[in-house]
Amino acid sequence: MSPSTVPDIIVGRLPLYLRELSKMAEEGKEITSSQELGKRLGISSAQIRKDLSQFGEFGKQGTGYNITFLVMQLRIILKVEDVxxxxxxxxxxxxxxxxxxxxxxxxxxxxxxxxxxxxxxxxxxxxxxxxxxxxxxxxxxxxxxxxxxxxxxxxxxxxxxxxxxxxxxxxxxxxxxxxxxxxxxxxxxxxxxxxxxxxxxxxxxx
Amino acid sequence: MSPSTVPDIIVGRLPLYLRELSKMAEEGKEITSSQELGKRLGISSAQIRKDLSQFGEFGKQGTGYNITFLVMQLRIILKVEDVxxxxxxxxxxxxxxxxxxxxxxxxxxxxxxxxxxxxxxxxxxxxxxxxxxxxxxxxxxxxxxxxxxxxxxxxxxxxxxxxxxxxxxxxxxxxxxxxxxxxxxxxxxxxxxxxxxxxxxxxxxx
DNA sequence: TAGATTGTTAATCGATTAACAATC
DNA sequence: TAGATTGTTAATCGATTAACAATC
Missing domain, CATH: 3.40.50.720 (NAD(P)-binding Rossmann-like Domain)
Structure with missing residues (x-):
C-alpha cells in the first residue's frame, strides 16, 4: 500500500511501537501479542493490530508477533533501518x-x-x-x-x-x-x- | 461546562492558541479573527471557533477577538493565570x-x-x-x-x-x-x- | 485437538467542516 | 446600512472498537 494512503495518525504511533518493542527485545523477550504491547502502551490491542495491518501481515494466529522480526519491519517502514x-x-x-x-x-x-x-x-x-x-x-x-x-x-x-x-x-x-x-x-x-x-x-x- | 466533558484533544490545542495569541500581542496587534489565527497555525477557522465555544463566548460578530482578553481567558481556562x-x-x-x-x-x-x-x-x-x-x-x-x-x-x-x-x-x-x-x-x-x-x-x- | 491470537469487517464513536442565522 | 465574523447546527468525514472467522 502506498504510504500516502496511510493516515498520519497511524504513522505517528509506529515509532512508539518500535520503541516499546525494542525495549522488550532488550529484556530478552522473543514473542509478544497485540494485547501485551497494548497494555504496556495504554493502547487497545485492536488498534495495534489495525495499525500494523496497514503495512502487512507480521503476526501468527495463536502465537502473536516475533519481536525481532517486527522491530526490523517497523524500522524498514519508518526508513530508519540505516542511519x-x-x-x-x-x-x-x-x-x-x-x-x-x-x-x-x-x-x-x-x-x-x-x-x-x-x-x-x-x-x-x-x-x-x-x-x-x-x-x-x-x-x-x-x-x-x-x-x-x-x-x-x-x-x-x-x-x-x-x-x-x-x-x-x-x-x-x-x-x-x-x-x-x-x-x-x-x-x-x-x-x-x-x-x-x-x-x-x-x-x-x- | 464541567472540564471533564471537554474532549482532551481540544484542551491540547488551547496552549497552542495561547502561544500564538501571546505572540500577536507582543507584535502589538489588538484584534484578531478565527481566520487569521487559523492561518498562522495551519488550523481551520471553524475548528478554532468550535474549540473556544466549549468554554464561553469570547468574540464579537463582525469584529473578531480582542487578543488581550482572549489571552487572559485562556490563561484562566488552562489555570496558568498564576505561576x-x-x-x-x-x-x-x-x-x-x-x-x-x-x-x-x-x-x-x-x-x-x-x-x-x-x-x-x-x-x-x-x-x-x-x-x-x-x-x-x-x-x-x-x-x-x-x-x-x-x-x-x-x-x-x-x-x-x-x-x-x-x-x-x-x-x-x-x-x-x-x-x-x-x-x-x-x-x-x-x-x-x-x-x-x-x-x-x-x-x-x- | 483445544486454546490462543491474528487480520479484517462492520458498527460505533468522535472529530472536523460547511454553512448560516444572528449580530456587531 | 453594508460588510464582516461570530457561535452553533447539521452533515461529513475519519478513527476506534467489538466481534469473529481463519488458522497457527
Whole structure:
C-alpha cells in the first residue's frame, strides 16, 4: 500500500511501537501479542493490530508477533533501518543537551554537524563536535546531502534559519523554538515545546 | 461546562492558541479573527471557533477577538493565570538545558527545585539553583506543596523516581526519558522524545 | 485437538467542516 | 446600512472498537 494512503495518525504511533518493542527485545523477550504491547502502551490491542495491518501481515494466529522480526519491519517502514545524518543549529544549552543526548544511537540517527551564528561559539568544541559558522551551512549541508535538521535557536531566529536550511536541501525539521515556522510543500516540521505539555496538564489539576 | 466533558484533544490545542495569541500581542496587534489565527497555525477557522465555544463566548460578530482578553481567558481556562512551582529531577545535560531554558517565564511556570542522585552533582550550582539530594525530595515537595515535575533522568531510573514523586504529591509529570512510566489514576503524564518525532518524519522522506 | 491470537469487517464513536442565522 | 465574523447546527468525514472467522 502506498504510504500516502496511510493516515498520519497511524504513522505517528509506529515509532512508539518500535520503541516499546525494542525495549522488550532488550529484556530478552522473543514473542509478544497485540494485547501485551497494548497494555504496556495504554493502547487497545485492536488498534495495534489495525495499525500494523496497514503495512502487512507480521503476526501468527495463536502465537502473536516475533519481536525481532517486527522491530526490523517497523524500522524498514519508518526508513530508519540505516542511519540518517542530522544537523543541529544552535549551540546554546539546549544544543549542548542535544549533542550529548545518548538516545539517537541505534534509533536511526547520528549528529553530523553543529552550527551557531555567535562568533564566540564558532570553533569551540561541544562533545566531539566543532561548532561551525551557520553562514557556511548551506554549502556543507548540500555537499553532504543531509536531509534532517534540529533547530535549537532563539524564537526570533527560527524563521531565518529555517529558510536557509530549506534552501540547503533539508526536508525534515525538528523545531525546539516555541513558535510556528513556515516551510514550503514537501518539508516536514515537528515541534517540541515543553510548556505546551505543561499547560495541557495544568488544565486537569485541581 | 464541567472540564471533564471537554474532549482532551481540544484542551491540547488551547496552549497552542495561547502561544500564538501571546505572540500577536507582543507584535502589538489588538484584534484578531478565527481566520487569521487559523492561518498562522495551519488550523481551520471553524475548528478554532468550535474549540473556544466549549468554554464561553469570547468574540464579537463582525469584529473578531480582542487578543488581550482572549489571552487572559485562556490563561484562566488552562489555570496558568498564576505561576506553578515545578521541580526538576536530573541534573545532567538535559537538566542543565531545562534550568537555563528561558521559555517558562510568563507562561505560568517557575523552576522551584533541582534534584539528582549523583553525589558528585549534589550541592553544585546550576544557574541559580543548588542541586539537591533526590532522597530528600519527598519531604521537600510535600512541604512546598509542589504538584508538577519534570523528569530528566536515565530511562532505567524513570519509574523509581516517578513512584517517589507521586508519593510526594506530584500530580503532573513531564517525562523526557524515552520510556512509558506507570502512574496511579489522577496523575497526568506527558512525554517528550525527540526520536519519536524524527522517526515520524523519516517515514515521509524519499 | 483445544486454546490462543491474528487480520479484517462492520458498527460505533468522535472529530472536523460547511454553512448560516444572528449580530456587531 | 453594508460588510464582516461570530457561535452553533447539521452533515461529513475519519478513527476506534467489538466481534469473529481463519488458522497457527
Amino acid at each position: 540518517w545524518d542530522v544537523v543541529l543549529v544552535g549551540a546554546g544549552d539546549l544544543g549542548h543537551a542535544v549533542v550529548n543526548y545518548g538516545g539517537f544511537t541505534d534509533r536511526g540517527f547520528r549528529l553530523g554537524l553543529v552550527y551557531d551564528d555567535d562568533p564566540s561559539k564558532i570553533g569551540q568544541m561541544i562533545g566531539s563536535y566543532i561548532v561551525q559558522d551557520v553562514h557556511s551551512s548551506v554549502d556543507d549541508i548540500r555537499a553532504r546531502n543531509i536531509r534532517i535538521a534540529m533547530l535549537a535557536v532563539p524564537t526570533a531566529d527560527a524563521q531565518t534559519v529555517t529558510d536557509r536550511l530549506v534552501e540547503a536541501g533539508i526536508r525534515a525539521i525538528l523545531c525546539y523554538a516555541p513558535t510556528s515556522i513556515s516551510v514550503p510543500e514537501g518539508v516536514k516540521v515537528e515541534y517540541i515545546d515543553p510548556v505546551l505539555h505543561l499547560q495541557h496538564m495544568t488544565y486537569y489539576l485541581p | 506553578w512551582d515545578v521541580v526538576l529531577v536530573g541534573a545532567g545535560d538535559l537538566g542543565h538545558a531545562v534550568v537555563n531554558y528561558g521559555g517558562f517565564t510568563d507562561r505560568g511556570f517557575r523552576l522551584g527545585l533541582v534534584y539528582d542522585d549523583d553525589p558528585s552533582k549534589i550541592g553544585q550550582m546550576i544557574g541559580s539553583y543548588i542541586v539537591q539530594d533526590v532522597h530528600s525530595s519527598v519531604d521537600d515537595i510535600r512541604a512546598r506543596n509542589i504538584r508538577i515535575a519534570m523528569l530528566a533522568v536515565p530511562t532505567a531510573d524513570a519509574q523509581t523516581v516517578t513512584d517517589r514523586l507521586v508519593e510526594a504529591g506530584i500530580r503532573a509529570i513531564l517525562c523526557y526519558a524515552p520510556t512509558s512510566i506507570s502512574v496511579p489514576e489522577g496523575v497526568k503524564v506527558e512525554y517528550i522524545d525527540p526520536v519519536l518525532h524524527l522517526q515520524h518524519m523519516t517515514y515521509y522522506l524519499p
